[in-house]
Structure formats: C-alpha cells, structure tokens
Amino acid sequence: MCEGCVIEAYPDRESFCADSGAYVLNLKECCGCRELEMDSCSSSSSGVDAKLVDLLNEASIETNGNVKLEKLMSVQELLVRKEPNLLDNFLDEVMGFQNDRSQDIRRFVVGFIEEACKVDPELLPKVIKNVQILMMESGVAVQKRVIQAMTHLYKISLMWIARAKTVTEDMEAVWNEIIAIKTVILMLLDSDNDGD
The missing domain is CATH 1.25.10.10 (Leucine-rich Repeat Variant)
Structure with missing residues (x-):
C-alpha cells in the first residue's frame, strides 16, 4: 500500500492503487497515486x-x-x-x-x-x-x-x-x-x- 494512504472513511469501498499494485481503502486520502491523479483529471x-x-x-x-x-x-x-x-x-x-x-x-x-x-x-x-x-x-x-x-x-x-x-x-x-x-x-x- 502507498505511504500516506488512510484506511478509514469508506470501509466498504476498495480501490486499486496503480502505484503499489495493492487494494487500498479511501483512495481520496492517498498520497498521490496515479489513479488519484487520473480521477482528478477525468x-x-x-x-x-x-x-x-x-x-x-x-x-x-x-x-x-x-x-x-x-x-x-x-x-x-x-x-x-x-x-x-x-x-x-x-x-x-x-x-x-x-x-x-x-x-x-x-x-x-x-x-x-x-x-x-x-x-x-x-x-x-x-x-x-x-x-x-x-x-x-x-x-x-x-x-x-x-x-x-x-x-x-x-x-x-x-x-x-x-x-x-x-x-x-x-x-x-x-x-x-x-x-x-x-x-x-x-x-x-x-x-x-x-x-x-
């Protein structure tokens, strides 16, 4: 899991982190994953x-x-x-x-x-x-x-x-x-x- 990812807020929702190759909870709080950057652009x-x-x-x-x-x-x-x-x-x-x-x-x-x-x-x-x-x-x-x-x-x-x-x-x-x-x-x- 990426450093800085916070495991809270959406315990029922997992997202795939493209940087670490792991499933993380609450990707919104992630420390700058590519998926988060793609989300904000799209x-x-x-x-x-x-x-x-x-x-x-x-x-x-x-x-x-x-x-x-x-x-x-x-x-x-x-x-x-x-x-x-x-x-x-x-x-x-x-x-x-x-x-x-x-x-x-x-x-x-x-x-x-x-x-x-x-x-x-x-x-x-x-x-x-x-x-x-x-x-x-x-x-x-x-x-x-x-x-x-x-x-x-x-x-x-x-x-x-x-x-x-x-x-x-x-x-x-x-x-x-x-x-x-x-x-x-x-x-x-x-x-x-x-x-x-």
Missing part, C-alpha cells in the same frame, strides 16, 4: 454529468433488480463521494426510483437520501417528504431502513437548524416532517404486532 463536470445520465438511463430501463441496484450504487458513489456539487442536479432523478416495485431499490433510495444529507444538509427540505412517503408504505424492509436512516437524519437536521443564524420556513417544515415520522415510528413500536 472528473470534469461534463464527463461526470454524461456518465451519471447514462447510468440513470440504464438503471431506469433495467429489468434485473441486482443490475439496477449496481448502477444506482455507482450513481451514489459518483454523486456523494466524488462530485457532491452535482447532487442537487440529479436528486429528482434518483428520487424517481422510490416508486420502483423492488423493495431493494426503495431501500437504496432511503440510503441515498441519508448519505446525500450527510454531505449536504440543505437537501433536507427536498427529500424529507420522500422519506415520509417511504415510511408510510407497507413494505416492512423499507420501513426498517427508514427507521435506521432517521437516526442519522434526526441528528443531521438538528445540527443544520442549530447552526443557522435564523430559522427559515424550510427548516420549520423539515422539523415538522421529522416529528411526524418520529410519531409514526413510536406508533409502530407501541403496536400489538410483535413480529409474528
């Missing part, structure tokens, strides 16, 4: 835009759920980790997958919302309704994923509001939605259905 906005459009188009027409999920995960990788400045541009396209028949795809959308808001809390007003809609659906796996995501979204929204000099209408609306989702979660905890 990550021009228009090239990434085109790749994102292609991936989203391919995912929307893909019938195999696993392949669709892989393409969407590639979209998430590009948007959240490599080009977060493009998140706002492609947010609606990714949110469109919340209506997919596959629970795995809908769970992915919840995870995407969580990761996107970690990077840019300003997205909360645009996505919190989507989280609420996904919470109301009957799929238990999706509801569980929303509950997991809400633990992070709650903290993110609280910090976002606390850091603001003045509380805006968007912030109030987000907070009200979060309280509504929290109420639904508490009702689910109190329900008679104990998992049987």
